[in-house]
Amino acid sequence: MRVRARHRLGDFRLDVAFTGPEDGITMLFGPSGAGKSATLAIVAGLVRADEAVVAVGNHVLTDTAARIAVPAERRRIGIVHQDARLFPHLSVERNLTYGWRRAPKAVPGERRIERDAVIEVLAIGHLLDRRPLDLSGGERQRVAIGRALLSQPDLLLLDEPVSALDEARRGEVLSFIAALKRFGLPMLYVTHREDEVRLLGDHLVRIEAGRVVAEGTPAALLPGGLVTGEAVAPGLVRIGSETIAVPGLDAPVGAVVRVSW
Numbered sequence: 001m002r003v004r005a006r007h008r009l010g011d012f013r014l015d016v017a018f019t020g021p022e023d024g025i026t027m028l029f030g031p032s033g034a035g036k037s038a039t040l041a042i043v044a045g046l047v048r049a050d051e052a053v054v055a056v057g058n059h060v061l062t063d064t065a066a067r068i069a070v071p072a073e074r075r076r077i078g079i080v081h082q083d084a085r086l087f088p089h090l091s092v093e094r095n096l097t098y099g100w101r102r103a104p105k106a107v108p109g110e111r112r113i114e115r116d117a118v119i120e121v122l123a124i125g126h127l128l129d130r131r132p133l134d135l136s137g138g139e140r141q142r143v144a145i146g147r148a149l150l151s152q153p154d155l156l157l158l159d160e161p162v163s164a165l166d167e168a169r170r171g172e173v174l175s176f177i178a179a180l181k182r183f184g185l186p187m188l189y190v191t192h193r194e195d196e197v198r199l200l201g202d203h204l205v206r207i208e209a210g211r212v213v214a215e216g217t218p219a220a221l222l223p224g225g226l227v228t229g230e231a232v233a234p235g236l237v238r239i240g241s242e243t244i245a246v247p248g249l250d251a252p253v254g255a256v257v258r259v260s261w
């Protein structure tokens with residue numbers, strides 16, 4: 001996944017560029033108002049940026065310079081929002097089938113996400129006959145994730161998918177999201193919570209005031225663990241694109257060091 005976007009929203013200027021693995025979870029992490037949702041809307045094709053490139057695998061979805069702008073409904077992107085947004089009048093089964101029926105026809109050799117596998121991974125088999133109103137918040141989110149997966153997306157966007165849940169439900173849904181990695185599709189996950197980044201992130205893009213301020217692995221970029229970096233001066237270590245202060249460190253410049261941070 002490759003994203004570059006420049007966009008003006010009133011006084012706010014978004015100017016971001018990052019890449020994420022094609023298999024695994026990229027965490028778009030930053031405080032409120034940083035531009036996370038705006039970035040997601042550009043990736044989904046819901047907002048036309050002033051300048052942007054969005055590519056998933058070999059598919060270029062947006063390239064303003066080349067006048068490429070695949071419409072949102074033709075992007076193979078599944079979206080999971082904070083609230084599940086299920087169809088209240090349809091059973092869980094039919095909510096899931098909705099995603100399935102919207103999916104493009106199977107192409108031989110192409111990855112297919114199977115209904116039974118989705119039901120098993122999300123543990124929603126016993127809920128199929130229920131209506132969304134008869135589900136807990138966590139169950140609703142699991143069904144929403146299932147519906148998004150069954151539309152056979154090339155990319156799954158998760159926009160603060162657990163932030164509306166209480167702590168107990170949150171933990172439960174996070175472990176289901178971690179299990180989605182077995183489907184082998186790229187995911188872009190928006191959050192302002194560091195614990196979610198640690199738990200789920202394969203790749204971290206830290207965003208502040210409309211800019212990417214750091215990009216790399218969560219272990220390298222988040223404080224609190226042992227990390228490997230390069231000594232760049234007495235007391236200074238470079239980790240990924242960040243330089244951190246390590247008081248008392250006196251390793252030769254260029255040495256690879258492991259420090260706790």
Ligand SMILES: Nc1ncnc2c1ncn2[C@@H]1O[C@H](COP(=O)(O)OP(=O)(O)OP(=O)(O)O)[C@@H](O)[C@H]1O
Nearest residue numbers: 009010011012031032033034035036037038039192
């Ligand atoms: N249509 C708009 N017109 C003007 N400003 C906007 C518009 N949409 C968003 N903004 C501003 O753009 C900035 C980024 O908003 P965005 O919703 O992307 O942030 P966020 O990181 O997702 O925050 P949160 O975690 O609170 O959802 C904010 O300052 C917001 O006020």
